[in-house]
Amino acid sequence: MSTETPRPADTAETAETVTDSAPATQTMAGSDFSADTRTQTVSTAIDGYVVKLRSGDLGALPAIFGLIVLIILFYSLRPETFLSKFNLANLLVQALPVTILAMGLVFVLLLGEIDLSAGVASGACAAVMAKLMVDSGVNWALAVLAAAATGLAIGLLIGALVAIIRIPSFVVTLALFLGLQGIALKLIGEGGTVPIHDKVIYALANKYMDVWLGWTLAVVSALVYAGIQLLRWQRQNAKGLSRRPIALVLVQVALVAVALLGGAYVLNLNRARTPLAPFFGGVPWGVPLVAVLLILCTFVLGRTSYGRHLYAVGGNAEAARRAGINVTRLRMSVFMICSVLAAVSGIVAASRLNSVTPDAGAGNTLLYAVGAAVIGGTSLFGGKGKARDAILGGLVIAIIDNGLGLLGAKAYLNYLITGGFLLLAASIDALARRRRSATGR
Amino acid sequence: MSENGTPALELVGINKSFGAVHVLHDVDLAVYPGQVTALIGDNGAGKSTLIKSIAGIYPVDSGRILFEGNEVHIGSPKDAADLGIEIVYQDLALADNLDIAQNMFLGRERKRGIVLDEASMEQAARDTLARLSVRTVSSVRQLVASLSGGQRQTVAIAKAVLWESKVVVLDEPTAALGVAQTRQVLDLVRRLAETGHGVVLVSHNMNDVFEVADRITTLYLGRVAADVKRSDVTHSQVVELMTMGRSGDLGLAPATAAESI
Numbered sequence: 190m191s192t193e194t195p196r197p198a199d200t201a202e203t204a205e206t207v208t209d210s211a212p213a214t215q216t217m218a219g220s221d222f223s224a225d226t227r228t229q230t231v232s233t234a235i236d237g238y239v240v241k242l243r244s245g246d247l248g249a250l251p252a253i254f255g256l257i258v259l260i261i262l263f264y265s266l267r268p269e270t271f272l273s274k275f276n277l278a279n280l281l282v283q284a285l286p287v288t289i290l291a292m293g294l295v296f297v298l299l300l301g302e303i304d305l306s307a308g309v310a311s312g313a314c315a316a317v318m319a320k321l322m323v324d325s326g327v328n329w330a331l332a333v334l335a336a337a338a339t340g341l342a343i344g345l346l347i348g349a350l351v352a353i354i355r356i357p358s359f360v361v362t363l364a365l366f367l368g369l370q371g372i373a374l375k376l377i378g379e380g381g382t383v384p385i386h387d388k389v390i391y392a393l394a395n396k397y398m399d400v401w402l403g404w405t406l407a408v409v410s411a412l413v414y415a416g417i418q419l420l421r422w423q424r425q426n427a428k429g430l431s432r433r434p435i436a437l438v439l440v441q442v443a444l445v446a447v448a449l450l451g452g453a454y455v456l457n458l459n460r461a462r463t464p465l466a467p468f469f470g471g472v473p474w475g476v477p478l479v480a481v482l483l484i485l486c487t488f489v490l491g492r493t494s495y496g497r498h499l500y501a502v503g504g505n506a507e508a509a510r511r512a513g514i515n516v517t518r519l520r521m522s523v524f525m526i527c528s529v530l531a532a533v534s535g536i537v538a539a540s541r542l543n544s545v546t547p548d549a550g551a552g553n554t555l556l557y558a559v560g561a562a563v564i565g566g567t568s569l570f571g572g573k574g575k576a577r578d579a580i581l582g583g584l585v586i587a588i589i590d591n592g593l594g595l596l597g598a599k600a601y602l603n604y605l606i607t608g609g610f611l612l613l614a615a616s617i618d619a620l621a622r623r624r625r626s627a628t629g630r
Numbered sequence: 631m632s633e634n635g636t637p638a639l640e641l642v643g644i645n646k647s648f649g650a651v652h653v654l655h656d657v658d659l660a661v662y663p664g665q666v667t668a669l670i671g672d673n674g675a676g677k678s679t680l681i682k683s684i685a686g687i688y689p690v691d692s693g694r695i696l697f698e699g700n701e702v703h704i705g706s707p708k709d710a711a712d713l714g715i716e717i718v719y720q721d722l723a724l725a726d727n728l729d730i731a732q733n734m735f736l737g738r739e740r741k742r743g744i745v746l747d748e749a750s751m752e753q754a755a756r757d758t759l760a761r762l763s764v765r766t767v768s769s770v771r772q773l774v775a776s777l778s779g780g781q782r783q784t785v786a787i788a789k790a791v792l793w794e795s796k797v798v799v800l801d802e803p804t805a806a807l808g809v810a811q812t813r814q815v816l817d818l819v820r821r822l823a824e825t826g827h828g829v830v831l832v833s834h835n836m837n838d839v840f841e842v843a844d845r846i847t848t849l850y851l852g853r854v855a856a857d858v859k860r861s862d863v864t865h866s867q868v869v870e871l872m873t874m875g876r877s878g879d880l881g882l883a884p885a886t887a888a889e890s891i
Binding site for chain 2: 424425428430431492493494497498500501503504505507508509511512513514572573625
């Protein structure tokens with residue numbers, strides 16, 4: 190804005206006359222909400238995106254870049270196995286537990302808190318479920334509910350200690366990291382294993398949908414996604430609200446559709462080892478479970494006032510408090526959500542391994558999940574993150590795990606590389622944040 | 631008092647002590663709709679305590695608060711907000727990671743069912759900024775982190791206006807701003823008054839005060855030294871009132887002014 194536009198006559202007052210001669214040193218390109226009313230073109234949108242990247246708001250870019258690099262790397266090292274249809278299905282199932290756990294952690298990380306006990310909480314909840322089913326013959330649905338209730342109770346305890354007593358979440362959850370392992374050990378017994386015989390639980394990670402059902406779900410999801418995106422754009426356009434160029438919306442819809450249908454195609458290929466064997470293939474049952482969780486979490490974070498308040502508290506807790514937001518209650522709630530999702534993750538992991546052991550969810554489980562969230566683009570400093578980060582990051586982590594397995598890498602190497610990746614992601618996060626504050630974004 | 635009409639907010643004989651320290655002595659303050667009342671005073675004069683009493687953060691020890699002529703009790707920030715008193719604090723209460731519209735509606739989001747009504751909030755935010763003739767932001771979907779200090783102050787003030795508030799208290803709104811940005815904010819303060827709000831401007835800056843204020847209330851060591859029309863006083867008189875509690879015929883009686891020290 191180089192010159193002041195004339196002001197309406199009715200506001201011409203003493204103060205106004207001074208204004209017109211004052212230097213206008215605005216850095217913003219437009220005024221009068223020009224960016225809102227003018228339809229963005231693709232090129233201005235791309236310019237805007239480049240500015241966003243330069244100022245340190247990387248979004249999903251590092252995760253997508255990492256995915257591509259890792260896929261090329263492992264494909265060139267193990268061309269015959271890595272991208273085979275057997276391995277792709279296996280890879281997805283491998284990614285399920287870590288993805289679900291990471292999705293829960295996104296909520297905690299949004300407030301700038303951490304839950305180090307989420308991994309062992311998933312093990313303890315799975316132990317509760319398995320013990321109930323095996324020892325007491327409880328129906329699977331009730332056992333799952335009990336596991337979720339256990340998660341809720343754990344989350345409530347963490348939340349109360351962090352939000353009300355105000356112990357740093359790092360300390361509280363480190364204590365629970367130890368304590369919950371003790372509980373799992375007590376429940377299952379040293380060296381013990383509780384097998385999973387229940388058909389429904391077993392099916393989560395070991396059974397596949399019928400081909401027609403997989404295709405139907407993929408096509409319906411793609412159509413619904415396209416419908417939602419286009420309807421929203423149309424409504425924004427009609428009301429003259431700020432919106433993205435329609436071309437970008439179409440590209441995004443097309444990419445999602447290709448991913449969904451491509452995934453359905455690969456997973457519905459016949460994976461039977463011999464031509465004469467009966468058909469073996471389909472989408473793992475755990476995939477729609479993660480899809481439902483993704484939709485639910487995305488909705489809560491993006492479309493409800495609860496989600497909006499989470500971002501606000503993560504961005505500026507004092508501002509949120511002054512705006513009348515109950516920060517204590519929000520802080521408690523994220524730990525409860527995280528622990529319940531940890532329970533779900535534990536159930537899926539138990540299904541994948543057909544059993545629960547006392548060390549379920551210990552070891553590198555939590556490291557993987559935090560890594561997944563951060564690699565996906567969730568900030569460790571709070572206020573920035575999306576549910577989809579867990580999916581992208583979970584895939585990256587699963588590919589590393591899976592690819593190193595195919596290479597026959599030693600366990601020590603696996604730990605070193607995964608730890609290195611977490612540090613790399615955290616460094617990108619910290620540097621991007623520094624960049625953001627330097628460029629005032 | 632020479633003004634006509636009922637003050638939007640009137641404080642009568644407010645006293646406030648913190649322990650043995652008597653911070654406010656029988657303070658009277660009147661805020662008229664459509665006017666900017668400057669509240670000035672040296673450090674420690676009691677400005678902050680007074681606005682925190684209006685905001686409901688500190689309960690007063692004695693004295694009456696009248697809102698549009700009716701006696702009210704302000705016991706919490708929520709009471710103040712319910713009456714239509716909005717305070718814009720010096721350290722802006724905005725979240726950097728949210729955009730302008732999201733910040734303006736923070737804590738009071740419009741919803742349809744459980745879903746946020748983004749369209750109506752975006753439009754209302756833009757309408758409010760347009761009503762205040764804010765021309766310095768290009769989009770209400772900009773993140774607050776990308777705004778300059780003046781723009782942030784503008785958003786914070788517009789946020790207060792959005793809520794049909796009748797009295798807006800601005801705590802040192804130009805303290806951290808450059809020349810051009812101060813200009814923008816002072817214009818906005820004027821427009822707030824023109825749109826019928828009663829505005830309290832807490833400030834140290836004589837230039838700002840003389841530019842936008844209709845009335846000047848000077849606090850001196852917890853007492854009102856003078857409550858005058860801007861046109862009736864000069865710069866140097868106000869500075870004397872601020873620093874010594876009296877200036878010629880104006881101000882506290884010599885004995886009172888001396889006793890306070």
